[in-house]
Amino acid sequence: MISIFKKELYQLYSSAIGYIIMSVFIIVVGLFLWVFRDTSILSGNVATLDQLFFMAPYLFLFLIPSITMASISEEFQSGTTEIIFTKPITIGQFLAGKYLAYILLLLFLVLLTLTHYYSLNQLASPIGNIDHGSIIGSYAGMFLLGCSFTSIGIFGSSIARSQVAAFIISLFLCFLCYWGMYYISRLSMFSGSVDSFIEKMGMEYHYISLSRGVIEIADVGYFVFIILLFLSLSHITLKRRLS
DSSP, X not given: OHHHHHHHHHHHXXXXXXXXXXXXXXXXXXXXXXXXXXXOGGGSSSOOOHHHHHHHHHHHHHHHHHHHTTTTXXXXXXXXXXXXXXXXXXHHHHHHHHHHHHHHHHHHHHHHTHHHHHHHHHHSSSTTOSOHHHHHHHHHHHHHHHHHHHHHHHHHHHHOSSHHHHHHXXXXXXXXXXXXXXXXXXXXXXXTHHHHHHHHTSHHHHHHHHHTTOXXXXXXXXXXXXXXXXXXXXXXXXXXXXX
């Protein structure tokens, strides 16, 4: 697992893709938080990072599938899977190594946004007069959402024959899991407690719940379930493709 983890990290940081993703994320977040008048922190009367956490699902929707699309599909295209699995490594270790490498990159992206948190804290009047509980809960939600999208991206790459197909599949699944359940719950055929139940099956409901500042076990457990579900599906898919 460690060798796969190191290999994946090397590929991320030795190629342009990792730096492009980080640059796009940093620039877009910076522009929306400090430059664009309609969303700028400086234009508001309330010290908040709501703009960041509102943008995060949209940014992750495109950036994470872009990063993960080559995670497994490229291995099959290049034929390196045959070499990798001749070594004493299991499918679970293979997936864990790749997943942790992408999570480390995700964690780095999230940590970079703490500069905005610090700046907001210093700009508040008086200093520190911000809703820290809500922001911490939102950061937890953002990280868990990114981890979930990453597991979906790896699954998309495991079933696709090309990187483009992996990107499209991952993009669709991330959209479906985040916004899809909400729109399905609003269909006229669902009413009463059914629509509420369907809505709670979506990531958006739990992401918003965490952003209120109360980290509930049910919300965290939901994201953990999604992560394990798609990693398990990736394991099943790989096992079939290698057999």
